[in-house]
Amino acid sequence: MPxxxxxxRVAAARALTRRQGRDKAGRxxxxxxxxxxxxxxxxxxxxxxxxxxxxxxxxxxxxxxxGLGIPVSEVTDKAADGLSETVSPQGLVAVxxxxxxxxxxxxxxxxxxxxxxxxxxxxxxxGTVTRVADAAGAGAVLFAGDTVDPHNGKCVRASTGSVxxxxxxxxxxxxxxxxxxxxxxxxxxxxxxxxxxxxxxVDLAPPTAWVFGSEAHGLDEDVLSLVDEVAKVPLYGRAxxxxxxxxxAVCLYASAREQRR
Amino acid sequence: MPxxxxxxRVAAARALTRRQGRDKAGRxxxxxxxxxxxxxxxxxxxxxxxxxxxxxxxxxxxxxxxGLGIPVSEVTDKAADGLSETVSPQGLVAVxxxxxxxxxxxxxxxxxxxxxxxxxxxxxxxGTVTRVADAAGAGAVLFAGDTVDPHNGKCVRASTGSVxxxxxxxxxxxxxxxxxxxxxxxxxxxxxxxxxxxxxxVDLAPPTAWVFGSEAHGLDEDVLSLVDEVAKVPLYGRAxxxxxxxxxAVCLYASAREQRR
Numbered sequence: 409m410p411x412x413x414x415x416x417r418v419a420a421a422r423a424l425t426r427r428q429g430r431d432k433a434g435r436x437x438x439x440x441x442x443x444x445x446x447x448x449x450x451x452x453x454x455x456x457x458x459x460x461x462x463x464x465x466x467x468x469x470x471x472x473x474x475g476l477g478i479p480v481s482e483v484t485d486k487a488a489d490g491l492s493e494t495v496s497p498q499g500l501v502a503v504x505x506x507x508x509x510x511x512x513x514x515x516x517x518x519x520x521x522x523x524x525x526x527x528x529x530x531x532x533x534x535g536t537v538t539r540v541a542d543a544a545g546a547g548a549v550l551f552a553g554d555t556v557d558p559h560n561g562k563c564v565r566a567s568t569g570s571v572x573x574x575x576x577x578x579x580x581x582x583x584x585x586x587x588x589x590x591x592x593x594x595x596x597x598x599x600x601x602x603x604x605x606x607x608x609x610v611d612l613a614p615p616t617a618w619v620f621g622s623e624a625h626g627l628d629e630d631v632l633s634l635v636d637e638v639a640k641v642p643l644y645g646r647a648x649x650x651x652x653x654x655x656x657a658v659c660l661y662a663s664a665r666e667q668r669r
Numbered sequence: 670m671p672x673x674x675x676x677x678r679v680a681a682a683r684a685l686t687r688r689q690g691r692d693k694a695g696r697x698x699x700x701x702x703x704x705x706x707x708x709x710x711x712x713x714x715x716x717x718x719x720x721x722x723x724x725x726x727x728x729x730x731x732x733x734x735x736g737l738g739i740p741v742s743e744v745t746d747k748a749a750d751g752l753s754e755t756v757s758p759q760g761l762v763a764v765x766x767x768x769x770x771x772x773x774x775x776x777x778x779x780x781x782x783x784x785x786x787x788x789x790x791x792x793x794x795x796g797t798v799t800r801v802a803d804a805a806g807a808g809a810v811l812f813a814g815d816t817v818d819p820h821n822g823k824c825v826r827a828s829t830g831s832v833x834x835x836x837x838x839x840x841x842x843x844x845x846x847x848x849x850x851x852x853x854x855x856x857x858x859x860x861x862x863x864x865x866x867x868x869x870x871v872d873l874a875p876p877t878a879w880v881f882g883s884e885a886h887g888l889d890e891d892v893l894s895l896v897d898e899v900a901k902v903p904l905y906g907r908a909x910x911x912x913x914x915x916x917x918a919v920c921l922y923a924s925a926r927e928q929r930r
Contacts, residue, residue: 450907540915545905573907608926644806644925646711646834650918654801657915658922664905665869665923 410482411457413490418483421457421503422490427557434506436559437491438572440498441466446569448472452505455479459488462499469500493561506559507576511550511585514575515592519547521663522594522617523656525555526582526631533623534558535566536653542570544660550617551578552585586634589617596635598627599659601649603640607659610639612666618659623652671743672718674751679744682718682764683751688818695767697820698752699833701759702727707830709733713766716740720749723760730761754822767820768837772811772846775836776853780808782924783855783878784917786816787843787892794884795819796827797914803831805921811878812839813846847895850878857896859888860920862910864901868920871900873927879920884913 411418421437423429430436435454438447447453448469456473460482463470473480483491491501515522523541528534534556538549551558558564558576579585586596594617597610619635621627632638641650641658650658672679682698684690691697696715699708708714709730717734721743724731734741744752752762776783784802789795795817799810812819819825819837840846847857855878858871880896882888893899902911902919911919 536912536915539908540911542906543902543904543908543911543915568909570906570908608929641804641922642925643804644929645803645831647800647804647831648829650801650804651797651914653912653915654797654804654918657911657918661902661919661923662926664903668869668905 410460410484411487412484413487415487417481418457418487418491421501424503425491425493425561427560430506430557430559435503436506436564437561438502438504438564439492439494439561440500440565441469442568443564444469444500444502446572447502447504448476450572451507453478454503454505455481457481457483457488457491457501459483459485459499466500494565507571508558508578509575511577511579511588514548514550514577515588517547518592520615520667521546521660522548522550522589523660524550524552524585524589524617524619526553526619526627527622527625528555528620528652529622531556531560531562532566533652535563537620537656538567538576539570540653540657540660542573544664546574546660548575548577550585551576553580553582582631583634595637597637597639598632598635599641599655600627600632600638601640603638605637605639606642607639607662610637612663616663618656618663620652620656671721671745672748673745674748676748678742679718679748679752682762685764686752686754686822691767691818691820696764697767697825698822699763699765699825700753700755700822701761701826702730703829704825705730705761705763707833708763708765709737711833712768714739715764715766716742718742718744718749718752718762720744720746720760727761755826768832769819769839770836772838772840772849775809775811775838776849778808779853781876781928782807782921783809783811783850784921785811785813785846785850785878785880787814787880787888788883788886789816789881789913790883792817792821792823793827794913796824798881798917799828799837800831801914801918802921803834805925807835807921809836809838811846812837814841814843843892844895856898859893859896859899860902860916861888861893861899862901864899866898866900867903868900868923869903871898873924877924879917879924881913881917
């Protein structure tokens with residue numbers, strides 16, 4: 409008999425769809441084939457829940473989980489829906505240990521490229537920037553201030569597994585995060601559409617922490633006053649702006665390419 | 670009395686939510702404050718439909734429309750929902766002339782940077798790439814093959830008005846579109862995650878048409894055999910890929926910056 413939404417282990421997992429529940433249990437949910445594959449490869453997985461339909465589609469992943477000694481339990485569609493934080497439930501969810509570490513630990517390797525999110529409340533944006541940062545070879549992503557929890561289901565999904573790939577940290581203390589970046593030898597460069605300097609006017613060869621604000625509100629003056637440089641992605645046409653993920657892609661890749669020249 | 674979904678002009682506008690209806694009427698719908706603002710500034714607007722709530726929020730736009738002699742009609746919420754192609758109807762819709770032109774006309778100014786979409790069926794992706802192309806100063810966006818209609822409501826919305834900003838063309842004939850680019854003096858560079866050459870290995874100073882495929886399927890061999898060069902955005906970390914919009918942002922901005930050095 410498949411587990412239902414009232415089965416205690418499913419109910420306990422459901423609590424992980426809320427930030428408070430995740431922080432209390434020290435666990436979060438990775439949903440869908442891609443996230444579960446990355447969780448099995450790079451994360452610490454405690455158990456899997458899967459619907460009959462999803463089990464048929466993901467036999468390879470269930471084999472891998474079995475090989476790792478990870479319990480796999482069949483659940484009803486309704487139970488799976490209750491474990492989903494996304495619009496189209498995937499029927500496959502892994503219960504994982506939280507991936508975040510302290511800011512200091514995330515920066516301990518003194519990475520030459522880091523992304524800092526300040527007040528990014530949209531989980532899809534935060535996850536997509538994490539994916540871009542991973543692709544660009546950033547050594548850490550720091551979720552600062554009122555930024556969404558990196559373990560939020562929509563963020564995990566948008567990151568397509570990247571939350572498992574590189575060090576992730578979160579802290580409410582924005583000034584503390586920026587100070588830790590400076591202590592790790594990083595120049596702080598904020599991306600701001602109203603900056604007077606273009607990306608091309610900034611020396612991107614030195615170790616750099618790019619600071620990104622929310623798509624709706626950008627970065628406030630308090631934050632801008634704490635960085636070394638404020639730069640904008642130039643808008644050559646008539647577009648008023650770029651969205652956060654595409655702007656971050658341009659900034660992070662400009663650094664990545666410059667640092668590898 | 671506000672118009673309802675049965676009012677003939679509303680029913681006629683509703684037909685514009687389908688491609689066939691748009692092509693027959695030569696008109697499409699631009700929804701929401703931003704798209705309507707750009708339509709009034711850069712497009713040809715025939716009339717506006719607005720709910721009472723949206724009218725209160727968009728008094729400036731309605732004034733501008735009135736100043737331009739454009740009819741504005743109040744509609745019921747249900748009628749507005751029927752004119753919406755997006756998840757959260759905005760209550761404000763402009764009926765506009767189609768913006769596309771022939772491929773040859775879009776390339777007539779011999780722009781140094783062009784984006785070509787081949788088989789991009791997701792309207793949000795196509796719209797976001799159009800926005801990025803606009804921001805990067807591209808001179809045209811060409812919707813080739815089975816690519817979504819640029820006038821699709823979700824595409825218009827994701828473009829945040831960019832479909833009104835730069836020449837847009839569509840053609841089923843992929844080889845014809847690529848040939849027209851070459852005739853306009855453009856080098857054809859395809860973005861493909863499996864390419865052996867990095868972005869950095871390509872000379873991006875000459876006039877370039879970037880060719881992008883769908884996020885799910887990429888570009889097929891037929892298309893790749895027609896371009897001058899195939900390049901990938903390098904993945905420096907563990908991410909398996911970038912999404913289409915962020916990859917296009919990196920490619921188009923790499924060209925834009927190189928061409929301005």
